[in-house]
Amino acid sequence: MDTLHVIILALIQGLTEFLPISSSGHLVLAAPLFGWQDQGLSFDVAVNTGSLLAMAIYFRQEIWQMTQAWTTSLITRKQTPDSKLAWWIVLATLPAVIFGYFGMDFIKTHFRNIETIAATTIVFGLLLWWADKVSKHQLDEYQTGWKKALLIGFAQMLALIPGTSRSGATMTAGLLLGLTREAAVRFSFLMSIPVGLGAAILVTKDLISSPEAIDVQALTIGTIVSFIAAYACIHYFLKVIGKMGMTPFVIYRLLLGVALCGLIFFG
Template identity: 70%
Template sequence: METFQVVILALIQGLTEFLPISSSAHLILPAQLLGWPDQGLSFDVAVNTGSLLAVVIYFRRELWTMAGAWSVSIVKRESSAESKLAWWIILATIPAVICGFAFKDFISTNLRSSAVIATTTIVFGLLLWWADYAGKRQLSEYQAGWKKALFIGVAQALALIPGTSRSGATMTAGLMLGLTREAAARFSFLMSVPVSLGAAILVTKDLLENPAAIDTHALILGTVLSFVSAYACIHYFLKIISKMGMLPFVIYRLALGLFLVGFLLFV
């Protein structure tokens, strides 16, 4: 890839990974609409690692506290709000892990198309609008409970379909279940840690099994830019989401979906 393409794709990954607009769709579309070369597995690992580092560093205190409380809950069987949240995050990860292993090849072979992305972008955009409009928005992430966490985990599994958006699906589910916008976003971001780590490990395994030429400059640049843009995205999104709501992202999703429909029909 040219440096310009590396910069654009890395910024797209960092910004869209945590916004409810689907990072996978935005990484697939440049190749399909602009004829750019496929970025390859090594670049996917790099930019996903950058996004993962961003969320881990941003939530380092919460993650450290949750890890300690989770360990205490196992060793001493003492429960706390932080240990419960840690267990709920683990539980919410299971559906995506199962579906990822079961349908990974089918999804990569049959669902990475502009038509699928157009459909999921519109449908799940409307669901996000409805959840934000109708949700009670009263609960914090510490009040979710295991049933709500599992439901959000199922929504996360649906986001394996390109265009759905992992953060969009999980925030939609959280809002449906009565979480505040900030709580739904934080729960979604914390959920991204085990899923992103697992995805990076799987993609790295595929890369090692199918070695290819590696552009070190592109990987380093992609990782750094993805980290910076993802960190900024998390920070500012959490600051403005309570006032802004989800409507701007819904409008963007609908506009993107309709543009793709028009592109498929007339180009």
């Protein structure tokens, strides 16, 4: 991989991982557009690690508060808003972990194709638009409750299907359950940390047993670029989402879906 190749893929990963626009759709489209081959497992680990670090550092204060409160709740059995939120994040993570463990091979075999990604990019984009329109926009993340958290977790489980967009699915569920845009985004972002960490561990495990050669320079550049892009994306997305709404991302998803359909029929 040359440096430009590395930077473009890392930017795609960092900018699309947390926006509701499907990172897998962009990565699938990038290969035929630029004539690139698959970037390899080690690069996937690197750019995902960069994005995960950006999320963890941006929300470091919230993570620290929730971790402290959650640990204290285990000892004292007393719950605070931060400990409840931590428990809800754990609960929301379980459906994706369980379904991913038992169903990932099936998904890779039957759904990891451009036709699926084009369809899910469009369908879940329209669902996001509908959710944003009908939502009451009343609750913050501390008012989620365990039932709503579990439902958002099931939405995250569906996002294992390529093209759905993990952030898009969880934000859609959050909005339908009455969360404000900002709360739906924050809850979705916080959910991404345990899921991203688990995925990184699994992929790293596969990488260790893989004969793939490792380009240290490419991995270093990819990690740094992905980190910077993801951090900037998180910061500005949280600032504008309350006023901007989800419609621009829905329009973008529809255009991306059409582009993928064009690739299917004319590529």
